[in-house]
Amino acid sequence: MSRAKARVPSLSLEPAQEQVAVQVLQRFLEERFELELGSFEVQEVLELIGREIAPHYYDKAIADVQTVLADRFASIESDVWALEKS
Numbered sequence: 001m002s003r004a005k006a007r008v009p010s011l012s013l014e015p016a017q018e019q020v021a022v023q024v025l026q027r028f029l030e031e032r033f034e035l036e037l038g039s040f041e042v043q044e045v046l047e048l049i050g051r052e053i054a055p056h057y058y059d060k061a062i063a064d065v066q067t068v069l070a071d072r073f074a075s076i077e078s079d080v081w082a083l084e085k086s
Helices: 015-033 039-083
Strands: none
Touching: 015 039
16 A cells, blocks of 8 residues: 655744754854854755755654564564464
8 A cells, every 4th residue: 555655845843943953053054164154044054954955854764663663563463473372
């Protein structure tokens, strides 16, 4: 059974999480690249990451969870078959 894949157009954070992410990204760009950007510019970079890059990480996480669940369900199924009385 195949499910139609609903594509998440962009991932977003809660306002407090977004504020922290902007600060972390702003500090990183300044310390690592000596690039001083304002909050508005860093917000745009963060939005780009959320729109273009984060969905790939999200999809990978979903695939990893599906693999773990498939293994768990197979184990449960095996345990149930072991309980069957012949």
